[in-house]
Amino acid sequence: MKHFAFVFLLAILIPQECFRATVEARDGFVRTRGIHFMLNGYPYYANGFNAYWLMYTASDPSQRFKVSNAFREAASHGLTVARTWAFSDGGYRPLQYSPGFYNEQMFTGLDFVISEARKYGIKLILSLVNNYENFGGKKQYVNWARSHGQYLTSDDDFFRSPVVKGYYMNHVRTVLNRYNRFTGIHYKDDPTIMAWELMNEPRCTSDPSGRTIQAWITEMAWFVKSIDRNHLLEAGLEGFYGQSTPQRKRLNPGFNIGTDFIANNRIPAIDFATVHCYPDQWVSSSNVQYQLSFLNNWLSAHFMDAQYAIRKPILVAEFGKSFRGSGYEAYERDEVFNAVYYKVYASAKRGGAAGGALFWQLLTGGMESFQDGYGIMLGQSSSTADLIARQSRKLYLIRKIFARVANMRRWRRGRSNKGFSGSGGGNGGSHVGN
DSSP states (O other): OHHHHHHHHHHHHSOGGGGOOOGGGOSSOEEEETTEEEETTEEEOEEEEEOTTHHHHHTSGGGHHHHHHHHHHHHHTTOOEEEEESOOBSSSSOSEEETTEEOHHHHHHHHHHHHHHHHTTOEEEEEOOBSSSTTSHHHHHHHHHHHTTOOOOOGGGGGTOHHHHHHHHHHHHHHHTOBOTTTOOBGGGOTTEEEEESOBSOOOTTOTTSHHHHHHHHHHHHHHHHHOSSSEEEOOOOOOOOTTOGGGGGGSSSOOOSOOHHHHHHSTTOOOEEEEEOHHHHTTTSOHHHHHHHHHHHHHHHHHHIIIIIOSOEEEEEEOOOTTSTTOOHHHHHHHHHHHHHHHHHHHHTTOSEEEEEESOEEOTTOGGGOOSOOEETTTOHHHHHHHHHHHHHHHHHHHHHHHHHHHHHHHHHHHHTTOOSSOSOOOOOOOOO
């Protein structure tokens, strides 16, 4: 009860604009207001997961049960957001096998993923292209342009070539306008989708000044918004600091990849910031305690900058701990999850900018071939699964309290507007919106 009362008190201190629901906001789309995600008029917190394999697996009708199982297991642990790929460019079983030409079987797989997410109450973040060669990525786009006579010297020409940018914009247009065979809804009109992601972990090492990435995000973000104003948009950043905040660059784990966490996320058409964290990769030569210290400092800085410098919500879009590291002990993964979850919860309960975290990655039975060391099967990882479910409950409680406070404020305003003097007139209303 002390804990409940403490969070309730904090909720009362949150600015009233966080609770001003409007009729048009109650349509199931996740939106932002200030530094908060909002859903149906109330602050929204995401406990979720990555599962890049969903479309690929669902493209085979005989394997779709694995997608259904993953969503069912996720929902049973309170997980509400999944991040996955809406791309597969060239190569084996592609979505886009040539610029502007699509594999309908693969697209139908993505249709199924969205329909199943809808069934289990899970929102989706859909990424539109990869920085890396896996599933084609920017390298495939550049190679397509070369095969059509373009002289391009670097994969980073993905961000500069008008021809390549045209290919990418066509893909964006095709995905956003896609008519879902299962739901009967165009993607751009479907509230099951929480957000679009411009690129998975964009990097442009050929221009460490950051100007190339800044220009590309600006151009592409406005293009997405010209087609779809319903959905949120994020850039896909890992969170590395750049030239706009040189004093923050000391926090970077030795990377200089042409992105700028502050400047990139200040672009008006970008709705929220993202940060990834892999201390076991980024500071791999350090001991476990140093890695945890790095993780805590990394998240603290980004949460603070999202709140005060960027003034938008932030999502931990990827985090994890691989069991394939030398000397790995099972409790070490739980320490990483605990650290991330505590940071998110501490920010959320005081009304801060952190809107949730998505671990990398969720697997289900029969998906062992997709195991990269970070995969979690909720039925087999009992201690980690318990942490995940506990975080879901804690974030749900915060949202529930905020909703009750909002309803109480609306009720009081209603009584005041009707000139009540203390008798009669309605009830307090404790219903919590979805």
